[in-house]
Amino acid sequence: MIKPLYTTTNSSVSQDEGPRKEAPFVLYATGVLCSWTTEQERAELTQYIYDALLLIANQKLTINTLQAIYAEIGSDINFQDNLLNILRDSLTNTNSQIRLYTLQLFSITLTLVNHSIISNKILPALITLASDEDIIVRTATIPVFGSIIVECSESEILERVYAQFQMFDNDTTFRDEHRVQSEFIKTFTQIAPQTENKFREDFILPFLALIASQNSQQQSERGS
Known part of the structure; x- marks a missing residue:
């Protein structure tokens, strides 16, 4: 019943x-x-x-x-x-x-x-959504990719996540959106202490520096 x-x-x-x-x-x-x-x-x-x-x-x-x-x-x-x-x-x-x-x-x-399920089922799905036509959905993949970096230690999985972040960075139209930058700052600030030194030094810090530089330049232009 x-x-x-x-x-x-x-x-x-x-x-x-x-x-x-x-x-x-x-x-x-x-x-x-x-x-x-x-x-x-x-x-x-x-x-x-x-x-x-x-x-x-x-x-x-x-x-x-x-x-x-x-x-x-x-x-x-x-x-x-x-x-x-x-x-x-x-x-x-x-x-x-x-x-x-x-x-x-x-x-x-x-x-x-386990890591096998993340690699074979979850990560491919996230990569699909990372190219979603809706920018809100695409942006929402950023913290999930960040969570994978924190949760996983498998080098093969981490390299695929790093490659996806690099693809985001290469897509300047997406990367330079304010909401996207805000999500990157939030995610990278949270995961940076737990990431590999190489990824942190070669990607996260230069990426955040670029955003800071862009924001500073925009503020200067508005003030002039």
Whole structure:
């Protein structure tokens, strides 16, 4: 009786009652669906969370609920593929809000999985979103790439992340956007103490110096 009743009562969520209605998502996903173990039941869990992602993104509700679900069950290897499949299927959704939320869920997931999954499943997805047509989505990849540098010690993974940052730097139209520069400053300031000396000395510090120089020049031009 739990599933039919719950599915019916949560078929529509208004903006006003969003926070009140979101909470049961976590309880149902982690307390009911995760207690099932057959392939069909796990497929139902996958579909349920995917539908919740679409609902929450389309109505621009807070993503805290889904982050809680991923944090709760993401460390269980029995469900990691299901959770990653949801994010993979969301990469090309036409709604940029869904792609943005997908990024935020990747950020939660990468702290719960091994380096192989990061290398083979998460990093390729992030690289795809790093060239997204929506600059807000592209910008949101920056802190996630930064988190990978902090979380991983595998040289192969780090080199791919460094290469992506270099691609960002080469795209001056993207790099020189104010919101992008702000995100770079925030991310690099947070991760710099934990990065390899070579990357910090050869990329982060010159990059931040360039931004500082550009900002100083712009202020001088406005003042003259």
